[in-house]
Amino acid sequence: MSLPPVGLPHLIGLSGILFVIGLVGVLTRRNILLILLSLELILNAANLAFVAFSRAHGDLSGQIMVFFVMIVAAAEVTVGLAITVLLSRLAGKLNADEMRNLKW
């Protein structure tokens, strides 16, 4: 069985699937940890698209951009997880809908 070579459409398709999974996760989940995980999926979907296009166009700047995204993602996860830990200590649970102290 010979599979067709992996080309740009496959990669973009995978990126799209990952993005949608992440998006649905962000929209439907209530647990902050899972929301953060879904967010990572979205970011990585974008990364995948960057790399794919970079390869297709033979232009390295897409891959450079991925490094930036990874750094941002790392920073975001660090801060996000720190907040999550503090919130779970404070409230004892991780339900995003119940965190409404700043809303009035």
Added chain:
Amino acid sequence: MNPVTSIILAPVIGALILLVIPQRQEGWIKRVSAIATLIPVALALWMVFRFPVGEAGYHWVHRIAWLPALGIQYQVGVDGISLTLLLLHTLCGFTGVLVSYRIKERVKEYYLFYLLLIGGVAGVFASLDLFFFYLFYEMAVIPMFPLIGIWGSGEKAYATMKLTLYLTAGAVLALIGLLAIYAVSGTHSFDLIFLEHFLRQNPIPGDLQRWLFPFLLIGFGVIAPMWPFHSWSPLGHAAAPSAVSMLHAGVLMKLGSYAILRVAVQLLPEGAYTWLPWVAGLSIMNMVYGGFVAMAQKDMKFIIGYSSSSHMGYVLLGIACLNPVGLNGAVLLMFAHGIMTATAFAAVGHIYDQTHTRIASEWGGLARQVPFIATVFIMAALASAGLPGFGNFVAELLVFFASWNTHRWAALASILGIVITAFYMLRAVSTGFFGPLNPRWVKLQDATLFEKVPYLILLAALMLVGCWPKLLLDMISTSTPAVLSHLDPLKAVARL
């Protein structure tokens, strides 16, 4: 160093120095603030003495390119009108610091905001660039918010919110007008000196001027305060701490009429010619309506507050006359009224700090207990009622003469206004200071020698100008022709 820039910078630098002085060094905080406001007084006086009377145009101009691509530059300088107002401002600013020595809580933050406010207001008077004009204006409004909100009294939260929103809303309206001038003049420059010259040769089309003028008029009129946009001002004065009331009624309100004069009338003469009869009409409401409302007030600060909005009607009327006498009267009255009202607010504040009530009928007979403050207040009240010997009389007299043949009804209303003023001012004096001493106040302290200094400075300035008005009029009248020169000569000549 350019003296005008120094006047703006001195308080700002003072504020920066305050940042590094520890909170508990109150003595140093006060001293630095006093020096940072005294330097501008000295500089303003120096400029007044060195002012080249008879030479029109701006002097001591200081220009630094800032955003040349957008036609924005830091440009300051003074003519007779703005120098008069700068003198008023620096005097009120300095005496305000002295009066504030009584403040006990959060001294450092108080002076910090106060000095920023002083710097901002000075910037407005000195700016010769419309962008910076607006910038300084906002810089002056913002410190007002904490100053009243934190150190004020009474309904301070409501007052400070209302005041800030009102002034900002006015500023936004004015900003529309300013940007429109910037755009439609086709110069793409905020440079006021350049705009003046350019628009004299290439005026904005008349119809457009008539459209734009109300934006500037109402926008700045809110601060002036023009009826019916005045209601923020008595409340704001009443809620603010003494020094802020002084600066507020004494100087800040003059920003509005100054801006109407400098920007609206000067750059949009056709618009002014069309709309100023309406201003004269509104000034009647200011003078008479404001006076009657003052008559119904019980709280001393509200009496003076409504009196201020009533007397700013004379300033508006003077401007509305569009003749040299009226403009001179208006500018002189801005000065005189500023000093007078600052004095009155300081005196009321002195008593309020001890009695914690400003209801005139609850005072009673204070002249026996605090003779100095009582004398000061009576003098301020009589000055306000137009007693000769004080600057207010000369200025109001000029407005009467100027308006008699241009806006007869408004002139009659303005003369009626000083009768009304006499009624409420003398009643305030009678109920507050005369009669038997209310036994609650036997422990009231009169001003100490040091506390007398600000009052003496202010009253001396007021009487000097009242007895010899040429001190300022020579300077002001040097610069008024430029304001009117934009008017169609035919329209200007037939007046007065």
Added chain:
Amino acid sequence: MVTAAGPWIILFAPLAAFIGIVLFGRKSKPVSAGLAIAGMVVSLGFTLTFFFHSLHAHEAIETAVSWVELPGLTLEFGLLINPAAILMALVVTGVGLMIFLYSTGYMAEDSSYPRYFAYLSLFAFSMLGIVLANNFVTLFMFWELVGASSYLLIGYWYEKPSAAAAGKKAFLVNRIADFGFLIGILMVWNLSGMGGEARTLNFLQLEERLPEILHSGAVAPGLLAAIVLLVFCGVLGKSAQFPLHVWLPDAMEGPTPVSALIHAATMVAAGVYLIGRVFFLFWASPEALAVIAAIGGFTALFAASLALVENDIKRVLAFSTLSQLGYMVMALGLGGYVAGTYHLTTHAFFKALLFLGAGSVIHALHTNDIWQMGGLAKKMPATTFTFLAATLALAGIFPLSGFWSKDEILAVAFERNKLLWAVGTLSAAMTAFYMGRVFCVAFLGKPRSHHAEHAHESPPSMTVPLWILTVPTLIGGFIGIPQYLHHATEAGLHVEFNLFVALISTLAAVGGLGLAYAVYARGARPGLKGQELLSRLAVPLSRKFWVDEMYSWINQNVQQRFADLLALFERFIIIQLCVNGVAKVTGLAGSLLRTAQTGKVQTYAAMLLAGLGFLLYLNLK
């Protein structure tokens, strides 16, 4: 010796005294009194030099500095010396000096003595300014300053609510009058430019231009009359003519020497003096003069009737002053410039003397009520004699000063208007009666109170000024005042002595005095007070025809209601409805839009997605 600086020195000497007292004399009685008196002496001395100079040189001396110079408006601060001004300045400084001296005795026990002398000096300065001013604006400035300094002096004992209220009332009534005066000045200013020249308010220039302007017919008689009557409004206030007379009786709350200075000799005379100063203007409008004469005549009669039943010695004198001022205004209204000014001068002397005499009695007895006095003739001989001399002069008994000046007024009236002459004669009779009544009740008979029994004469610092003032009271008719005044102005009417008028007025005076003596000299007891001859009339009289009540009704029910109404409008319409209304609407809009902000991140993300979808749709369509 007359110098250019002379007029300025006359004017500024009292001001210098005032400043000196404020700076150095606040703690010391002798320093403050000394400075004040020195100021007056200097003024008086320089006035005298001008007086002697003017005896042989009649031209006016003018000196001015430019005060405001603007395109279209030039105002100067200047002084003008002519015979009328010199005469009035002599009265102000001369009578003023006597009153200053008298005050050192009268106020000796007062705790804020330096303040008193400071105010007096300020007042003298302001009054001299009115006298010497050479134009309307300078005059108006001092006019207002006089108002303010009298406010301070009447309310001198400010801890007494009635005194504070009286001071306020005086200032406000004058302020209302000045409303008209100021409009009048503005109209005069316009009038002066009708000949095509630059407008001016200078008296001499106005006098020069007026005939031309009138001749050209540019000004309608009605307009001229309006201008004159508006200027006259100022006189109504300062000289307390009906209907603005209400402040003067209340002003008796001030210290008695103040009443003598302000409310007899100087401030109230300022109005009459003003008419004289610009008599050329008044003379140009016969219609206005007729109104003025009528007001003057009415005030003379009206005030004299009020004095008939008054029991407060100072208020009797106050009503008498009103009545005499009415006389002067009537005289000027009839065109008798010399007559009016003449009476102004003599009246200043004998009325000041009367007030000071009354002050001497009040000082001794500590009461103003004439029914608490009685029998003072033996105990206070100096006061009694001088008071009597002044009473007779005021009543118009030959050959005292009052006789001559009053007679001149009546002679003018006789010639111009018989009705006003009758009014004048009737008020002369009433004047004689009420003065006779006061004298008989207060000085004759037996003591009516404990205080009156133990009264004794005042110290020399008070009696010496009385004696000095008695001299002009007695001989004022023989020193040639009318002849001197003839040099002041061309306008006006000159009349000869009229024997018939003199006889009738003497008859009226003697009759009034005789009636008073008959009623009050012997049988007068406090008990009789209620059964007075005029008891039926007494109710409206003692309530002063309810004029005060009417004003206070207007003040409380019209003016204050209107103010309250506007304050309500301000509070509910402007603040609550408009300003807070805008805020409420903004807030409401905010709270509606806020529902879109759920606070759930997922909602926002979903909206984000929807927005993205929408944009994509727009793009791909």
